[in-house]
Amino acid sequence: MARAWLLSLALTLGACASAPLSSPWDEAVPLRYNILYTQDPTPRLNVEVFLPRKFPREFLFRQPGRVESLFVTDEVGTRFDVFPKNGVVQVPEGTRFIRYHYPLTTSSQGGGGRHLFGGMGEGDTWHVAGKAYLLTPSRVTADLRVDVTASGADVLLPWTPGDNGVYHLRGEDLIDAGFHSFGGRRCEAHVGASVMEVALLGRFTHLTDADLCAWLEQAGREVVTVRKSFPYPRITVRVLPVPGDATPGVFGMTLWSAPPSISILVGQDATAASFAKDWVAVHEMLHLTHPALVPREAWLTEGLATYYTELARARSGRQTARQAWRELTNGFARGQAASGSRTMKEVVAEERNYMGIYWTGALFALHLDVELRRVTEGRARLEDVLELLATRGPTATLASFGDAVDTVAGQPLFGALLARHLPKPAFSELAPLLENLGVRIDPGGVTLHAAPGSGWREALDGERTPDDAG
Numbered sequence: 121m122a123r124a125w126l127l128s129l130a131l132t133l134g135a136c137a138s139a140p141l142s143s144p145w146d147e148a149v150p151l152r153y154n155i156l157y158t159q160d161p162t163p164r165l166n167v168e169v170f171l172p173r174k175f176p177r178e179f180l181f182r183q184p185g186r187v188e189s190l191f192v193t194d195e196v197g198t199r200f201d202v203f204p205k206n207g208v209v210q211v212p213e214g215t216r217f218i219r220y221h222y223p224l225t226t227s228s229q230g231g232g233g234r235h236l237f238g239g240m241g242e243g244d245t246w247h248v249a250g251k252a253y254l255l256t257p258s259r260v261t262a263d264l265r266v267d268v269t270a271s272g273a274d275v276l277l278p279w280t281p282g283d284n285g286v287y288h289l290r291g292e293d294l295i296d297a298g299f300h301s302f303g304g305r306r307c308e309a310h311v312g313a314s315v316m317e318v319a320l321l322g323r324f325t326h327l328t329d330a331d332l333c334a335w336l337e338q339a340g341r342e343v344v345t346v347r348k349s350f351p352y353p354r355i356t357v358r359v360l361p362v363p364g365d366a367t368p369g370v371f372g373m374t375l376w377s378a379p380p381s382i383s384i385l386v387g388q389d390a391t392a393a394s395f396a397k398d399w400v401a402v403h404e405m406l407h408l409t410h411p412a413l414v415p416r417e418a419w420l421t422e423g424l425a426t427y428y429t430e431l432a433r434a435r436s437g438r439q440t441a442r443q444a445w446r447e448l449t450n451g452f453a454r455g456q457a458a459s460g461s462r463t464m465k466e467v468v469a470e471e472r473n474y475m476g477i478y479w480t481g482a483l484f485a486l487h488l489d490v491e492l493r494r495v496t497e498g499r500a501r502l503e504d505v506l507e508l509l510a511t512r513g514p515t516a517t518l519a520s521f522g523d524a525v526d527t528v529a530g531q532p533l534f535g536a537l538l539a540r541h542l543p544k545p546a547f548s549e550l551a552p553l554l555e556n557l558g559v560r561i562d563p564g565g566v567t568l569h570a571a572p573g574s575g576w577r578e579a580l581d582g583e584r585t586p587d588d589a590g
């Protein structure tokens with residue numbers, strides 16, 4: 121996540137809830153969702169859910185609030201009204217069919233929508249998180265199959281539909297359902313053999329659709345200064361305008377659907393030239409380079425993305441090495457100011473201390489990268505850990521992340537380095553690390569000079585020829 125002005129969003133990365141349970145229902149029949157976008161009488165999603173026989177009766181809105189009642193039909197055609205309680209929906213025995221509508225706009229918003237998760241947009245162009253409107257079984261098993269159709273507008277969901285337009289999903293796709301959009305214009309960005317399918321959800325004063333897609337493509341190319349190739353064959357990105365704002369990247373978020381889905385808010389009055397200095401798009405795409413941490417370890421994932429945001433922009437030539445180190449040291453200073461004398465352990469537990477969490481994580485990523493290079497005499501680096509983790513699946517734990525570090529290092533490293541950072545005031549390791557790397561903070565900015573570790577520093581912000589940038 122980048123730039124957290126939407127405090128109500130909280131950090132929602134990496135939810136995962138599957139439980140082993142043998143299915144009492146007919147597994148040959150998938151749970152089926154038909155989603156229809158309509159503007160009649162107001163922008164809404166009409167959702168129909170068809171249940172297999174003997175399907176469990178408890179369902180859940182994982183982000184409750186907007187659906188007040190549902191219509192349920194049982195196998196002999198009797199109809200009932202059902203009302204959610206704190207998001208929980210209990211349907212009667214024998215229910216085969218559930219129907220509800222989800223309002224994309226609330227009456228207090230007067231026709232427009234301003235909630236990135238609940239519904240953001242206007243006219244016939246809408247953005248919504250799957251978790252806001254999808255009624256899901258309260259327990260999702262590994263073998264649950266789900267079919268989804270979506271119609272009524274040009275729909276962009278995280279997944280690729282089958283030949284017949286039906287999305288064939290697993291139960292867990294309902295839980296981590298990512299971002300969805302209805303309507304808008306489309307463009308595609310390509311990085312090597314990978315494609316980003318982009319939905320442009322509104323009007324921009326100066327930017328053409330081609331400008332926006334070129335910007336995302338540039339961010340994608342910067343990802344392959346970190347990973348050997350773009351991490352997914354296909355991802356989806358949604359771009360929304362922010363009226364009255366000229367900031368290129370205002371806010372971005374990546375959700376761990378499979379594959380991940382990205383949404384970015386862009387100032388409606390931004391210019392193409394301003395994209396040269398944007399960091400939000402590359403930051404979000406750099407989240408594709410690491411696995412989802414379960415349970416969530418925001419300091420580590422945000423630390424990695426924040427650290428590489430500066431290195432990647434230097435490696436691509438978008439900023440000089442000196443500018444990258446100025447951005448890093450400015451960020452460390454902001455993180456330190458937000459952390460006071462509290463330990464790293466305390467800071468990373470502070471749910472809303474974004475500055476402290478992001479930048480203490482970025483400092484740890486820098487230190488880890490330097491240590492990996494030092495102990496292997498330059499043969500390995502932090503990117504190798506990301507490559508190794510990518511072969512081990514879409515999620516990791518803190519322990520399995522540490523194990524990958526130690527494997528790449530050829531010796532125990534992660535646990536000891538973390539134990540060195542956690543109990544001390546956050547950023548205690550900063551000054552000696554910068555001195556060793558030959559980074560000096562002067563009144564006029566940052567200067568780079570020869571030091572015992574300046575060779576490592578030069579290796580961090582330069583090098584790596586992408587294998588498949590294109």
Ligand SMILES: [Zn+2]
Nearest residue numbers: 121122422425
């Ligand atoms: Zn982030």
